[in-house]
Amino acid sequence: MHIVIMGCGRVGSALAQTLEQQGHTVAVIDRDPTAFRRLGSGFGGRRVTGIGFDQDTLRESGIEEAGAFAAVSSGDNSNIIAARVAREMFGIENVAARIYDPRRAEVYQRLGIPTVATVRWTADQMLRRLLPSGAEPLWRDPTGGVQLAEVHASESWIGRKISELQEETGVRVAFLTRLGEAVLPTSQTVLQEGDLVHVMMRTDEVEKVEAAFAEGPEEGGH
Numbered sequence: 001m002h003i004v005i006m007g008c009g010r011v012g013s014a015l016a017q018t019l020e021q022q023g024h025t026v027a028v029i030d031r032d033p034t035a036f037r038r039l040g041s042g043f044g045g046r047r048v049t050g051i052g053f054d055q056d057t058l059r060e061s062g063i064e065e066a067g068a069f070a071a072v073s074s075g076d077n078s079n080i081i082a083a084r085v086a087r088e089m090f091g092i093e094n095v096a097a098r099i100y101d102p103r104r105a106e107v108y109q110r111l112g113i114p115t116v117a118t119v120r121w122t123a124d125q126m127l128r129r130l131l132p133s134g135a136e137p138l139w140r141d142p143t144g145g146v147q148l149a150e151v152h153a154s155e156s157w158i159g160r161k162i163s164e165l166q167e168e169t170g171v172r173v174a175f176l177t178r179l180g181e182a183v184l185p186t187s188q189t190v191l192q193e194g195d196l197v198h199v200m201m202r203t204d205e206v207e208k209v210e211a212a213f214a215e216g217p218e219e220g221g222h
Contacts, residue, residue, distance in 0.1 A: 156216030
């Protein structure tokens with residue numbers, strides 16, 4: 001796939017190098033030509049100097065053949081304008097914009113442009129490490145009604161099947177992190193010590209779910 005990235009800061013350059021290593025062709029746009037130094041001499045993609053929401057600049061980057069567009073410059077407004085131009089003018093379906101202001105991010109998410117709110121994401125990552133017993137959301141749907149979260153399960157769930165966990169707590173287990181690896185469980189998968197459980201649940205049921213995970217299985221359940 002050809003992928004266009006606007007912004008050659010730390011995130012943009014790391015994204016470009018990773019995507020190229022995975023076999024994609026990449027073009028990076030930045031208004032500052034010295035920013036391309038971050039890509040290193042081994043980068044084989046296009047370096048396009050210009051403004052990322054300018055249509056001629058986007059055409060020079062190969063937007064018309066692109067399968068995805070990422071706007072990760074340091075400006076919220078530039079990122080969202082560029083994302084909208086890529087989607088609305090060039091018909092790119094896979095578009096994402098980095099937004100520093102989390103309130104703005106929610107607005108744009110509702111417009112159908114996936115956003116990554118940098119400050120909120122970093123804060124959530126820290127909270128999950130500081131408060132492992134909580135259910136900090138990893139993802140919310142645009143309406144806020146459903147969320148994916150890591151929930152702390154008490155030791156009494158160890159040895160129980162995922163099907164049992166789902167039935168008693170009313171959640172869907174999306175995946176487990178086991179020994180540092182993501183695992184897609186079946187209903188027959190048994191919870192092991194050290195597993196991190198990531199679940200889909202209704203936002204208005206978070207407290208109830210947390211309580212069920214903390215209390216363990218009902219007595220007599222098998």
